[in-house]
Amino acid sequence: MTRAALAALACAACAAARPPPLVPLRPGLTLTYHGTVTDAAGAHDVTWRVEVRAVSVRDDETRAAVRGDPADLAFYTDDTRPGDYVVVLRGGAVYRGLAGDTPPELMVPENLAAGARFCSSPQICWEVSGGGPADVSGVRGAPAGERRQFTLAERDNTGSIEIDFVPGVGVTRYAYHHNGSPGDVNVRLVQIDGM
Numbered sequence: 001m002t003r004a005a006l007a008a009l010a011c012a013a014c015a016a017a018r019p020p021p022l023v024p025l026r027p028g029l030t031l032t033y034h035g036t037v038t039d040a041a042g043a044h045d046v047t048w049r050v051e052v053r054a055v056s057v058r059d060d061e062t063r064a065a066v067r068g069d070p071a072d073l074a075f076y077t078d079d080t081r082p083g084d085y086v087v088v089l090r091g092g093a094v095y096r097g098l099a100g101d102t103p104p105e106l107m108v109p110e111n112l113a114a115g116a117r118f119c120s121s122p123q124i125c126w127e128v129s130g131g132g133p134a135d136v137s138g139v140r141g142a143p144a145g146e147r148r149q150f151t152l153a154e155r156d157n158t159g160s161i162e163i164d165f166v167p168g169v170g171v172t173r174y175a176y177h178h179n180g181s182p183g184d185v186n187v188r189l190v191q192i193d194g195m
Contacts, residue, residue: 022094022108023087023170024143025055025064029194031170035187037076048073048187049082052194062089065099070174075183108165112150126154134166141192142169 029052036043050068057063068082084099092111097104105120114131134149136142149172152163157179164173169189176185 021062021089022092022112022167023089024168024192024195025052025062025087025089026194027052027055029192031189032191032193033070033174033187034190035185037073038182038184039076040182044076046073046076046187051082052087060090063087069096070171070185070187071176073174073185073187074176074178075181076185108152112165112167114150124154124156126152128152130164134169134172136166136169136172136189139169139172139189139192141195142189143195 031050033048033050035046037046038044048068048070050066050070052064052066054065055062064087066085066087069085072080072083086097086099086104087107088095088104093106094108095104096107105124106118107120109116109118109128112128114129116128117125118128119125128150130150131148134147136147145168147166147168149164149166152165154161159176159178159180161177162173162175163171166172169192172189174185174187176183178184
């Protein structure tokens, strides 16, 4: 075998061994969530879309402009519109924030593992549980293969957030509960287009 063939084989093996990105970021990728939002009148069905609009890669950082996020649904009204966000993959971690001048906050830490605790800001800390097999069979367009699911939970005096996260797929469930006025959200990923 020639050196060039050996080098090509070695590069192919390295690429095959490289794990998929924590979050698939491709222009046009659309994630559709379905579930309920709660207001003073009660619970209502909702379908919400998150769309990757643009992606740039520079050095070891992938940055995406994203329209919509399940968090937009907190205190949902008929006038609620998708927000503009930035999602950044850097050093094995995922950062997310509103588009604009504020730097994105840590959303998923590097070396995600059950029992981990991390803070996205000085006031907001998350606990990680799970790590068992993920079932994405009910998600149309989800990538095939075995995956693990983690739950990221944040609780404070205003309420709680639980996010089910599957590396290589992204957020598969978002649940928010407000301790005061009704503004709850409970949505699951039901479809992925453009994977």
